[in-house]
Amino acid sequence: MVSPTEFSLPAFPKMLKKMYKKMFDLRKIFHGPKMPIFSAISFAAIFFMLYSGHLFAGPSSTGSTALQEPALPAVTELPQLNTHMNINREDYDDDESEVVDPLVPPQNVTIAERIEWFRRKLPELDLLNSNELSEKFHGRVVEFFNNNNNCSVQFYMVWLSPAKTFGPREFMSMDSLFHSNPEACLIIVSRSMDSKHGYTKLKPVLDLGFKVLAVTPDVPFLVQDTPGEDWLEDMKSGTRDPGYIPLTINLTNLIRIAMIYKYGGAYIDTDFIVLRDFSELRNAVGAQTMDRMTNQWSSINNAVVVFDLGHPMLLEFIKEFSNTFNGNKWGYNGPAMFSRVCQRMGRSLPSYNVTILQPKAFYPVDWIQIRRLFRKPTTGSQSRWADRLMVELQDSYALHLWNKRSRKLIIEDGSVMDRLISEHCVVCQHINHA
Numbered sequence: 390m391v392s393p394t395e396f397s398l399p400a401f402p403k404m405l406k407k408m409y410k411k412m413f414d415l416r417k418i419f420h421g422p423k424m425p426i427f428s429a430i431s432f433a434a435i436f437f438m439l440y441s442g443h444l445f446a447g448p449s450s451t452g453s454t455a456l457q458e459p460a461l462p463a464v465t466e467l468p469q470l471n472t473h474m475n476i477n478r479e480d481y482d483d484d485e486s487e488v489v490d491p492l493v494p495p496q497n498v499t500i501a502e503r504i505e506w507f508r509r510k511l512p513e514l515d516l517l518n519s520n521e522l523s524e525k526f527h528g529r530v531v532e533f534f535n536n537n538n539n540c541s542v543q544f545y546m547v548w549l550s551p552a553k554t555f556g557p558r559e560f561m562s563m564d565s566l567f568h569s570n571p572e573a574c575l576i577i578v579s580r581s582m583d584s585k586h587g588y589t590k591l592k593p594v595l596d597l598g599f600k601v602l603a604v605t606p607d608v609p610f611l612v613q614d615t616p617g618e619d620w621l622e623d624m625k626s627g628t629r630d631p632g633y634i635p636l637t638i639n640l641t642n643l644i645r646i647a648m649i650y651k652y653g654g655a656y657i658d659t660d661f662i663v664l665r666d667f668s669e670l671r672n673a674v675g676a677q678t679m680d681r682m683t684n685q686w687s688s689i690n691n692a693v694v695v696f697d698l699g700h701p702m703l704l705e706f707i708k709e710f711s712n713t714f715n716g717n718k719w720g721y722n723g724p725a726m727f728s729r730v731c732q733r734m735g736r737s738l739p740s741y742n743v744t745i746l747q748p749k750a751f752y753p754v755d756w757i758q759i760r761r762l763f764r765k766p767t768t769g770s771q772s773r774w775a776d777r778l779m780v781e782l783q784d785s786y787a788l789h790l791w792n793k794r795s796r797k798l799i800i801e802d803g804s805v806m807d808r809l810i811s812e813h814c815v816v817c818q819h820i821n822h823a
Contacts (some may be wrong), residue, residue, distance in 0.1 A: 493635050500630050508627030515580070516549070516640060517625055519609050522583075526607035530576060530652060533602045540574035540600065541668045543654030547606075547644050548579035549637040552586040557820045558796065559659040560590070565813040566663040567599045573667070574600040578644055593816045608640065611647035615704060620711035632716015639716060642723040645694060646706045653698030660792035661692070661751075662809050664785055670695045672702070673744040674727060675751040686745055689727045692789055693751045702741045705730050749785050754778075756791035762809075765801040775805050782809070 494503050511517075534540065544566060548555055566575060581587060582603035591601055612618050620643075623629040632639075645656040655667050673695045676686035696703055709730050715721045731738065731745065738745075754762060766772040782788060788809070800806045800820055810820060 494631060494633050496633065503633070504627065504630050507631045511625065511627055514625075514636075516606070516608055516637070517621065519607050522580075522605045523607040523610075526604055527610055529602070529604050533576065533600075533604075534574065534652070537574050537600045539572065541572040541666070542570050542574070543652060544570070544573050544575040544667075545645065545648045545654060545656045546575065546577045546579075546659050547641045547648075547656075548577055548582055548659065549641055550581065552579075552581040552584060552590060555582060555587070555590050555659075557818055558790075558792070560593075560816075560818055561810060561814065561820055562657070562659045562661050562663070563591075563594060563601070564816050564818070565661070565810075566657070567594060567597075568813050568815045569663045569665055570667055571599070571815075575602070576648075577601065577603040578606045578648060579603050580605045593818065597815065599815075606644060608644065611644060611651060612707070615647065615650065616708040616711040617643060617647060620714055629714070630716060632718075634716050634719065636716070639714070639722050642691065642726070643707070643710055645691070646703050646710070649694060649696045650699060650703040650707065653696065653700075655695040656693065657787065658692040658789070658792075660790045660795075661787045662790065662813055663787045664782060664809075664813060665787070667695065667786060670786070671744070672696050672700060672742050673746055673750075674731075675746045676748050677724065677752045679748060688724060689731055689745065690724045690752060690789075691727045692724075693787065700741075702730075702734075702743050705734065749781075751785070751787050752789050753782060753785045754788065756794050759791045759795050760798055762805040763795065763798040763800050765803040765807075775808075778805055779808060 495506060498506070534543065546563070548559070563575065566573065577591075579587065582590065583605045587603045591603060594601055609621065612621050620629075624631065648654075649656055655670065657663070674689055674691065675693055677688045677690040679685065680687045706727065709726050710722055713721075713726070713729075718725075731743075734741065766775045800810070811817070
Protein backbone atom coordinates (compact mmCIF):
# COMPACT_ATOMS: atom_id res chain seq x y z
CA MET A 390 0.00 0.00 0.00
CA VAL A 391 1.34 3.43 -0.90
CA SER A 392 2.06 6.15 1.63
CA PRO A 393 0.06 9.40 1.51
CA THR A 394 3.41 11.17 1.51
CA GLU A 395 3.41 10.31 -2.21
CA PHE A 396 0.37 12.49 -2.70
CA SER A 397 1.59 15.25 -5.02
CA LEU A 398 1.36 15.01 -8.80
CA PRO A 399 3.11 16.99 -11.53
CA ALA A 400 1.22 20.04 -12.66
CA PHE A 401 -0.59 20.02 -16.01
CA PRO A 402 0.94 22.11 -18.77
CA LYS A 403 -1.25 25.04 -19.63
CA MET A 404 -2.42 23.51 -22.89
CA LEU A 405 -3.56 20.33 -21.17
CA LYS A 406 -5.24 22.30 -18.43
CA LYS A 407 -7.34 24.08 -21.04
CA MET A 408 -8.26 20.83 -22.75
CA TYR A 409 -9.14 19.22 -19.45
CA LYS A 410 -11.32 22.17 -18.51
CA LYS A 411 -13.19 22.01 -21.80
CA MET A 412 -13.79 18.29 -21.25
CA PHE A 413 -14.87 18.96 -17.70
CA ASP A 414 -17.30 21.75 -18.55
CA LEU A 415 -19.32 19.48 -20.80
CA ARG A 416 -20.71 17.62 -17.85
CA LYS A 417 -23.90 19.12 -16.41
CA ILE A 418 -25.19 18.54 -12.92
CA PHE A 419 -28.62 17.31 -13.97
CA HIS A 420 -28.71 16.91 -17.74
CA GLY A 421 -25.06 16.72 -18.83
CA PRO A 422 -24.30 15.19 -22.21
CA LYS A 423 -21.99 12.23 -22.47
CA MET A 424 -18.27 12.92 -22.72
CA PRO A 425 -17.12 12.96 -26.36
CA ILE A 426 -14.74 10.26 -27.60
CA PHE A 427 -11.51 11.85 -28.72
CA SER A 428 -10.10 10.72 -32.01
CA ALA A 429 -6.74 9.01 -32.01
CA ILE A 430 -4.79 12.02 -33.01
CA SER A 431 -1.20 12.42 -31.96
CA PHE A 432 -2.04 15.05 -29.35
CA ALA A 433 -4.39 12.69 -27.57
CA ALA A 434 -1.79 9.94 -27.75
CA ILE A 435 0.78 12.17 -26.11
CA PHE A 436 -1.78 13.22 -23.47
CA PHE A 437 -2.58 9.66 -22.51
CA MET A 438 1.04 8.50 -22.52
CA LEU A 439 2.00 11.30 -20.18
CA TYR A 440 -0.94 11.35 -17.81
CA SER A 441 -2.84 8.09 -17.98
CA GLY A 442 -0.85 6.82 -15.03
CA HIS A 443 -2.13 9.69 -12.92
CA LEU A 444 -5.70 9.95 -14.09
CA PHE A 445 -6.86 6.49 -14.99
CA ALA A 446 -4.55 3.86 -13.57
CA GLY A 447 -5.02 2.32 -10.16
CA PRO A 448 -3.01 3.40 -7.10
CA SER A 449 0.69 3.69 -7.81
CA SER A 450 3.76 5.17 -6.22
CA THR A 451 2.41 8.65 -6.94
CA GLY A 452 -1.29 7.94 -6.69
CA SER A 453 -3.23 10.27 -4.45
CA THR A 454 -6.00 7.80 -3.76
CA ALA A 455 -3.80 5.32 -1.95
CA LEU A 456 -4.10 5.26 1.83
CA GLN A 457 -1.93 3.81 4.56
CA GLU A 458 -2.83 1.56 7.44
CA PRO A 459 -5.88 2.35 9.63
CA ALA A 460 -4.16 4.69 12.10
CA LEU A 461 -4.21 8.43 11.40
CA PRO A 462 -0.93 9.65 12.90
CA ALA A 463 -0.38 13.34 13.26
CA VAL A 464 2.14 15.04 11.04
CA THR A 465 4.41 16.84 13.44
CA GLU A 466 7.37 17.62 11.17
CA LEU A 467 7.54 21.14 9.80
CA PRO A 468 7.90 21.86 6.09
CA GLN A 469 10.24 24.39 4.58
CA LEU A 470 7.32 26.48 3.41
CA ASN A 471 7.70 29.67 1.44
CA THR A 472 5.37 31.91 3.41
CA HIS A 473 5.31 34.41 0.56
CA MET A 474 4.40 31.83 -2.04
CA ASN A 475 2.10 32.66 -4.92
CA ILE A 476 -1.13 30.70 -4.78
CA ASN A 477 -2.24 28.75 -7.81
CA ARG A 478 -5.97 29.35 -8.07
CA GLU A 479 -6.42 25.87 -9.57
CA ASP A 480 -5.11 24.21 -6.39
CA TYR A 481 -7.89 25.43 -4.15
CA ASP A 482 -11.61 25.02 -3.99
CA ASP A 483 -12.70 28.64 -3.70
CA ASP A 484 -15.16 29.03 -6.57
CA GLU A 485 -16.51 32.39 -7.56
CA SER A 486 -19.13 30.82 -9.80
CA GLU A 487 -20.90 29.51 -6.71
CA VAL A 488 -21.22 33.01 -5.26
CA VAL A 489 -23.95 35.31 -6.49
CA ASP A 490 -22.52 38.58 -5.27
CA PRO A 491 -23.77 41.95 -6.56
CA LEU A 492 -20.58 43.52 -5.25
CA VAL A 493 -18.07 41.64 -7.38
CA PRO A 494 -15.40 44.30 -8.02
CA PRO A 495 -14.92 45.72 -11.51
CA GLN A 496 -12.15 44.19 -13.58
CA ASN A 497 -9.11 45.91 -15.06
CA VAL A 498 -9.03 48.81 -12.60
CA THR A 499 -6.29 50.20 -10.39
CA ILE A 500 -6.20 49.55 -6.65
CA ALA A 501 -7.19 53.15 -5.98
CA GLU A 502 -10.15 52.86 -8.36
CA ARG A 503 -11.27 49.63 -6.74
CA ILE A 504 -11.05 51.12 -3.24
CA GLU A 505 -13.10 54.10 -4.40
CA TRP A 506 -15.67 51.75 -5.97
CA PHE A 507 -15.82 49.75 -2.75
CA ARG A 508 -16.29 52.89 -0.65
CA ARG A 509 -19.30 53.86 -2.77
CA LYS A 510 -20.77 50.37 -2.44
CA LEU A 511 -20.32 50.06 1.33
CA PRO A 512 -23.97 50.88 2.18
CA GLU A 513 -25.00 47.76 0.26
CA LEU A 514 -22.72 45.45 2.25
CA ASP A 515 -25.23 44.08 4.75
CA LEU A 516 -22.85 41.29 5.78
CA LEU A 517 -20.39 43.78 7.29
CA ASN A 518 -22.99 45.44 9.51
CA SER A 519 -25.39 44.39 12.25
CA ASN A 520 -29.12 44.70 11.67
CA GLU A 521 -32.31 43.76 13.47
CA LEU A 522 -32.12 40.13 12.31
CA SER A 523 -28.39 39.57 12.69
CA GLU A 524 -28.37 41.06 16.20
CA LYS A 525 -30.37 38.00 17.29
CA PHE A 526 -27.54 35.77 16.11
CA HIS A 527 -25.79 35.09 19.42
CA GLY A 528 -29.02 34.58 21.34
CA ARG A 529 -30.31 32.12 18.78
CA VAL A 530 -27.04 30.15 18.72
CA VAL A 531 -26.91 29.92 22.52
CA GLU A 532 -30.57 28.91 22.69
CA PHE A 533 -30.02 26.23 20.06
CA PHE A 534 -27.11 24.70 21.95
CA ASN A 535 -28.88 25.00 25.31
CA ASN A 536 -31.91 23.20 23.92
CA ASN A 537 -29.63 20.50 22.52
CA ASN A 538 -27.05 20.25 25.29
CA ASN A 539 -26.18 16.66 24.41
CA CYS A 540 -24.72 17.42 20.97
CA SER A 541 -22.02 14.87 20.20
CA VAL A 542 -20.33 17.47 17.94
CA GLN A 543 -21.12 21.12 17.24
CA PHE A 544 -20.81 21.40 13.46
CA TYR A 545 -20.83 24.57 11.36
CA MET A 546 -21.26 25.25 7.67
CA VAL A 547 -21.26 28.68 6.01
CA TRP A 548 -23.50 29.45 3.02
CA LEU A 549 -23.35 33.01 1.72
CA SER A 550 -24.95 32.19 -1.64
CA PRO A 551 -28.70 32.25 -2.36
CA ALA A 552 -30.77 29.45 -0.83
CA LYS A 553 -31.78 28.25 -4.30
CA THR A 554 -28.16 27.27 -4.95
CA PHE A 555 -28.08 25.03 -1.87
CA GLY A 556 -28.71 22.02 -4.05
CA PRO A 557 -28.67 18.21 -3.87
CA ARG A 558 -24.89 18.03 -3.54
CA GLU A 559 -24.90 20.36 -0.53
CA PHE A 560 -27.85 18.50 0.96
CA MET A 561 -25.88 15.28 0.56
CA SER A 562 -23.06 16.72 2.67
CA MET A 563 -25.51 17.54 5.44
CA ASP A 564 -27.25 14.17 5.04
CA SER A 565 -23.98 12.22 5.36
CA LEU A 566 -22.98 14.33 8.36
CA PHE A 567 -26.05 13.18 10.28
CA HIS A 568 -25.65 9.59 9.09
CA SER A 569 -22.18 9.41 10.69
CA ASN A 570 -22.96 11.80 13.56
CA PRO A 571 -26.68 11.31 14.37
CA GLU A 572 -26.44 13.11 17.73
CA ALA A 573 -24.58 16.11 16.33
CA CYS A 574 -25.85 19.69 16.07
CA LEU A 575 -25.38 21.65 12.87
CA ILE A 576 -25.52 25.42 12.46
CA ILE A 577 -25.63 26.77 8.92
CA VAL A 578 -24.41 30.36 9.04
CA SER A 579 -26.44 31.91 6.25
CA ARG A 580 -28.80 34.82 5.66
CA SER A 581 -30.39 33.13 2.65
CA MET A 582 -30.99 29.79 4.38
CA ASP A 583 -32.46 31.63 7.37
CA SER A 584 -35.71 32.03 5.43
CA LYS A 585 -38.85 30.22 4.33
CA HIS A 586 -37.03 28.94 1.24
CA GLY A 587 -34.13 27.75 3.38
CA TYR A 588 -36.47 26.04 5.83
CA THR A 589 -38.00 24.11 2.95
CA LYS A 590 -34.52 22.92 1.98
CA LEU A 591 -33.79 21.73 5.52
CA LYS A 592 -37.21 20.28 6.32
CA PRO A 593 -36.39 16.65 5.32
CA VAL A 594 -33.71 16.41 8.02
CA LEU A 595 -35.69 18.46 10.54
CA ASP A 596 -38.65 16.11 10.12
CA LEU A 597 -36.41 13.21 11.13
CA GLY A 598 -35.48 14.96 14.36
CA PHE A 599 -31.96 16.00 13.44
CA LYS A 600 -30.69 19.17 15.05
CA VAL A 601 -29.97 21.87 12.49
CA LEU A 602 -30.35 25.66 12.58
CA ALA A 603 -29.87 28.20 9.80
CA VAL A 604 -29.00 31.58 11.30
CA THR A 605 -28.15 35.00 9.88
CA PRO A 606 -24.58 35.93 10.90
CA ASP A 607 -23.54 39.01 12.81
CA VAL A 608 -20.01 39.57 11.56
CA PRO A 609 -19.26 42.52 13.91
CA PHE A 610 -20.18 40.32 16.88
CA LEU A 611 -18.16 37.36 15.60
CA VAL A 612 -14.93 39.36 15.29
CA GLN A 613 -15.49 41.36 18.48
CA ASP A 614 -12.47 41.22 20.82
CA THR A 615 -10.36 39.50 18.17
CA PRO A 616 -7.79 40.80 15.67
CA GLY A 617 -10.54 40.56 13.08
CA GLU A 618 -12.04 43.79 14.44
CA ASP A 619 -9.24 45.80 12.85
CA TRP A 620 -9.78 44.14 9.47
CA LEU A 621 -13.52 44.78 9.61
CA GLU A 622 -13.07 48.43 10.57
CA ASP A 623 -10.61 48.93 7.73
CA MET A 624 -13.06 47.39 5.29
CA LYS A 625 -16.01 49.41 6.58
CA SER A 626 -14.02 52.62 6.46
CA GLY A 627 -13.30 52.03 2.78
CA THR A 628 -9.56 52.40 3.24
CA ARG A 629 -8.53 48.84 2.42
CA ASP A 630 -8.41 47.14 -0.95
CA PRO A 631 -11.03 44.37 -1.04
CA GLY A 632 -9.26 42.77 -4.01
CA TYR A 633 -10.85 41.36 -7.13
CA ILE A 634 -11.97 38.12 -5.44
CA PRO A 635 -15.62 38.27 -4.31
CA LEU A 636 -15.66 39.42 -0.70
CA THR A 637 -18.07 36.65 0.29
CA ILE A 638 -15.32 34.07 -0.27
CA ASN A 639 -12.94 35.75 2.15
CA LEU A 640 -15.75 36.39 4.63
CA THR A 641 -16.39 32.65 4.63
CA ASN A 642 -12.73 32.10 5.52
CA LEU A 643 -13.05 34.48 8.45
CA ILE A 644 -16.49 33.40 9.70
CA ARG A 645 -15.51 29.73 10.03
CA ILE A 646 -12.63 30.55 12.36
CA ALA A 647 -14.60 33.10 14.38
CA MET A 648 -17.52 30.69 14.86
CA ILE A 649 -15.28 28.02 16.33
CA TYR A 650 -13.44 30.57 18.46
CA LYS A 651 -16.73 31.83 19.93
CA TYR A 652 -18.49 28.48 20.37
CA GLY A 653 -16.08 25.60 19.74
CA GLY A 654 -16.69 22.67 17.43
CA ALA A 655 -16.05 21.56 13.86
CA TYR A 656 -16.38 23.55 10.65
CA ILE A 657 -16.80 21.61 7.38
CA ASP A 658 -17.31 22.79 3.81
CA THR A 659 -20.46 21.80 1.94
CA ASP A 660 -18.63 19.65 -0.62
CA PHE A 661 -17.80 16.66 1.58
CA ILE A 662 -19.20 13.24 2.22
CA VAL A 663 -18.81 12.64 5.96
CA LEU A 664 -17.74 9.05 6.56
CA ARG A 665 -17.04 8.76 10.29
CA ASP A 666 -17.93 10.05 13.72
CA PHE A 667 -16.05 13.30 14.50
CA SER A 668 -16.59 13.21 18.27
CA GLU A 669 -13.05 12.07 19.07
CA LEU A 670 -11.37 14.82 17.03
CA ARG A 671 -9.90 17.68 19.05
CA ASN A 672 -7.92 20.72 17.94
CA ALA A 673 -7.12 19.33 14.50
CA VAL A 674 -6.66 20.43 10.91
CA GLY A 675 -5.77 18.30 7.93
CA ALA A 676 -2.77 18.30 5.64
CA GLN A 677 -3.83 18.41 2.01
CA THR A 678 -0.49 17.33 0.57
CA MET A 679 2.72 15.74 1.80
CA ASP A 680 6.27 16.11 0.54
CA ARG A 681 7.42 12.72 -0.74
CA MET A 682 11.08 13.39 -0.02
CA THR A 683 10.79 14.73 3.54
CA ASN A 684 7.59 13.02 4.74
CA GLN A 685 6.41 16.43 5.93
CA TRP A 686 3.20 18.22 5.15
CA SER A 687 3.52 20.72 2.32
CA SER A 688 0.08 22.34 2.54
CA ILE A 689 -2.82 22.50 4.96
CA ASN A 690 -6.42 23.03 3.95
CA ASN A 691 -9.07 24.86 5.98
CA ALA A 692 -12.06 22.95 4.57
CA VAL A 693 -12.30 21.10 7.90
CA VAL A 694 -11.34 22.87 11.13
CA VAL A 695 -11.89 21.34 14.60
CA PHE A 696 -11.02 23.28 17.76
CA ASP A 697 -12.12 23.86 21.32
CA LEU A 698 -13.89 27.08 22.22
CA GLY A 699 -11.44 29.95 22.67
CA HIS A 700 -8.41 28.00 21.49
CA PRO A 701 -5.40 30.37 21.15
CA MET A 702 -4.45 28.91 17.77
CA LEU A 703 -7.68 30.30 16.34
CA LEU A 704 -6.59 33.78 17.38
CA GLU A 705 -3.35 33.23 15.48
CA PHE A 706 -5.36 32.37 12.37
CA ILE A 707 -7.58 35.44 12.76
CA LYS A 708 -4.54 37.65 13.35
CA GLU A 709 -2.88 36.35 10.20
CA PHE A 710 -6.08 36.89 8.23
CA SER A 711 -6.31 40.49 9.44
CA ASN A 712 -2.63 41.43 9.15
CA THR A 713 -1.85 39.85 5.78
CA PHE A 714 -5.22 40.02 4.01
CA ASN A 715 -4.89 39.99 0.24
CA GLY A 716 -8.05 39.90 -1.82
CA ASN A 717 -6.13 39.39 -5.06
CA LYS A 718 -4.66 35.94 -4.38
CA TRP A 719 -6.84 32.85 -4.50
CA GLY A 720 -6.50 30.76 -1.36
CA TYR A 721 -4.19 33.26 0.30
CA ASN A 722 -6.62 34.03 3.14
CA GLY A 723 -7.75 30.42 3.44
CA PRO A 724 -5.65 27.26 2.95
CA ALA A 725 -2.39 29.16 2.42
CA MET A 726 -3.07 31.26 5.52
CA PHE A 727 -3.43 28.11 7.64
CA SER A 728 -0.18 26.77 6.16
CA ARG A 729 1.68 30.01 6.91
CA VAL A 730 0.56 30.10 10.52
CA CYS A 731 1.35 26.46 11.23
CA GLN A 732 4.77 26.82 9.63
CA ARG A 733 5.51 29.99 11.56
CA MET A 734 4.43 28.45 14.88
CA GLY A 735 7.19 25.94 14.35
CA ARG A 736 7.96 23.57 17.15
CA SER A 737 5.62 25.40 19.51
CA LEU A 738 2.68 23.67 17.84
CA PRO A 739 2.70 20.76 20.34
CA SER A 740 2.37 23.25 23.18
CA TYR A 741 -0.83 24.47 21.52
CA ASN A 742 -2.13 20.90 21.50
CA VAL A 743 -2.72 21.08 17.74
CA THR A 744 -2.83 17.96 15.58
CA ILE A 745 -2.12 18.08 11.85
CA LEU A 746 -3.67 14.95 10.38
CA GLN A 747 -2.38 13.21 7.28
CA PRO A 748 -4.20 13.80 3.98
CA LYS A 749 -6.26 10.63 4.21
CA ALA A 750 -8.20 12.11 7.13
CA PHE A 751 -10.14 14.62 5.00
CA TYR A 752 -8.46 14.74 1.57
CA PRO A 753 -7.85 11.10 0.60
CA VAL A 754 -8.42 11.75 -3.12
CA ASP A 755 -6.61 14.54 -4.93
CA TRP A 756 -8.63 17.01 -6.97
CA ILE A 757 -6.95 15.80 -10.16
CA GLN A 758 -8.30 12.28 -9.64
CA ILE A 759 -11.70 13.10 -8.17
CA ARG A 760 -13.54 12.49 -11.43
CA ARG A 761 -12.65 8.78 -11.29
CA LEU A 762 -15.01 8.42 -8.35
CA PHE A 763 -17.98 9.51 -10.45
CA ARG A 764 -17.47 6.92 -13.20
CA LYS A 765 -18.88 3.41 -13.25
CA PRO A 766 -16.09 0.81 -13.46
CA THR A 767 -16.16 -0.88 -16.85
CA THR A 768 -13.16 -3.21 -16.57
CA GLY A 769 -11.96 -5.74 -14.03
CA SER A 770 -9.04 -3.56 -12.96
CA GLN A 771 -11.30 -0.54 -12.49
CA SER A 772 -13.71 -2.62 -10.38
CA ARG A 773 -10.85 -3.89 -8.20
CA TRP A 774 -9.58 -0.33 -7.77
CA ALA A 775 -13.06 0.86 -6.74
CA ASP A 776 -13.47 -1.99 -4.25
CA ARG A 777 -10.05 -1.30 -2.76
CA LEU A 778 -10.77 2.40 -2.45
CA MET A 779 -14.08 1.73 -0.70
CA VAL A 780 -12.21 -0.28 1.92
CA GLU A 781 -9.47 2.32 2.32
CA LEU A 782 -11.98 5.15 2.75
CA GLN A 783 -13.26 3.46 5.90
CA ASP A 784 -10.21 5.00 7.60
CA SER A 785 -11.04 8.55 6.46
CA TYR A 786 -13.23 10.91 8.45
CA ALA A 787 -14.57 12.59 5.32
CA LEU A 788 -14.00 12.79 1.59
CA HIS A 789 -13.52 16.21 0.01
CA LEU A 790 -15.23 16.31 -3.38
CA TRP A 791 -13.43 19.42 -4.68
CA ASN A 792 -16.66 20.97 -5.89
CA LYS A 793 -14.91 23.25 -8.33
CA ARG A 794 -13.78 20.14 -10.19
CA SER A 795 -16.70 17.79 -9.61
CA ARG A 796 -19.91 19.82 -9.43
CA LYS A 797 -20.74 19.25 -13.11
CA LEU A 798 -19.93 15.54 -13.11
CA ILE A 799 -22.77 13.06 -13.31
CA ILE A 800 -22.75 10.35 -10.65
CA GLU A 801 -22.89 7.18 -12.69
CA ASP A 802 -24.74 4.17 -11.29
CA GLY A 803 -22.28 1.76 -9.70
CA SER A 804 -19.54 4.37 -9.32
CA VAL A 805 -17.65 4.89 -6.07
CA MET A 806 -19.69 8.03 -5.47
CA ASP A 807 -22.94 6.16 -6.04
CA ARG A 808 -21.87 3.51 -3.53
CA LEU A 809 -20.71 6.06 -0.97
CA ILE A 810 -23.97 8.00 -1.14
CA SER A 811 -26.05 4.86 -0.71
CA GLU A 812 -23.98 3.82 2.32
CA HIS A 813 -23.73 7.22 4.00
CA CYS A 814 -27.11 8.91 3.64
CA VAL A 815 -30.25 9.06 5.77
CA VAL A 816 -32.74 10.98 3.67
CA CYS A 817 -31.04 9.88 0.45
CA GLN A 818 -32.54 12.58 -1.77
CA HIS A 819 -31.94 12.11 -5.47
CA ILE A 820 -28.63 13.64 -6.48
CA ASN A 821 -28.04 12.91 -10.17
CA HIS A 822 -27.07 9.87 -12.13
CA ALA A 823 -26.17 9.03 -15.70
